[in-house]
Amino acid sequence: MSAEAEIYKYKDSRGGIHFTDKPMKGNYRLLWRSGKKQSRKGRFSMKKFRQNKAEVSPFIDDVAKQLHLHPGLLHAIVRVESAYDPKAVSHKGAQGLMQLMPATAKRYGVENSYDPQQNLRGGATYLKDLLRMFEYDIKLALAAYNAGENAVLKYGKQIPPYPETQQYVKKVLNEFERNRLAMLN
Template structure:
């Protein structure tokens, strides 16, 4: 028998399905009017699947950004609130992966996992039949969820047996962070899955983009697109303003990121990945994260969006175009 929480969640889902504006509420529109997340998904080929370097821990970290967000049923806007399936959809979308909107649809994506004992961080846990609630598994019998009206996004114990467990990310990708951390940044041999990326075939420094993406939970293609726009993949580039290297880091910014030599491609890529990760966490939007990369986070806050600077207004669409070219 469905409990009160299940009934309320089910009502939320039905309202979402019937609302003509539900999709629009979750759309983040870039400067040229195209949906950036859609462009990212198109460029990475991640409609319900993973892009190289995105890990289960990446998804967990993305979901944790929304801790404390109030439960608002039918809402996909974290500034107002999120319901259970909106939280799951949002966390994956922040990593460039598009999922369906409702919990019943999310319970069918990816591949089946047999039992909680085989679940990994980032897997989707679905509850009840028909499915009326979803969460993201953290490991150690913990999950992050938007539980019910009057509550907020929080970490809970897995309080009942899931009826469905779905893995959107491949096993190799889910192991990426642990493998990269264990190998360290000193040039140790990485697993084959991290040494190259077929989606970045022919792109300079592809293996470095993949490694940094896995380490910091940022799409390798996004890193590669930023490098293309910033320097044309030139590790010796210096801008008139003094930005240096492949990722065009300003000296003060580089120091703050722990980058000792911006002209070293691997250091620069790792610094940029760390910066983008921080921007994504702060602004919860890819286009605003890119605007902050170009113009600084203070200006994004000051103007409440992409700053009205000609360079910055052009920057996000340029990265979009570079992403599309990588597809």
């Protein structure tokens, strides 16, 4: 008996592209089912996903070590933000593995957001700054990474009541937990 697998693509309100194995309410579309491509545009390839992940994982691990961040957290963000695609672009203009907006990229010295090393360093440094800003509250730092630090401040250092941001925080934390458990094996 073979198991059936499905990959869904979701475009959030900020234009971020997310991939999941479970259909959810909102703008989700089935991309892949048990080896059959379902999408005409933006085809998702599990082979390409694995290849990209293998290529960028050493960079993720190096940046995490240099910035004293858990590598599982950076992997979780990259998976949720871009599915390890260094060329990912949102319709809002976020770019690369960690989906940096051009202003954020510039702020963190990223000249080429499609360069995995530059993007990871810029995104991870931004995350580290957010963790400091929100007193190492990972949920608030993730909410700020998604919605912007001003949104978190506007709501009194709470996760903003935006469904996309609330879902984003849950997805990244779930992926982070999965990564941490995988590292134990």
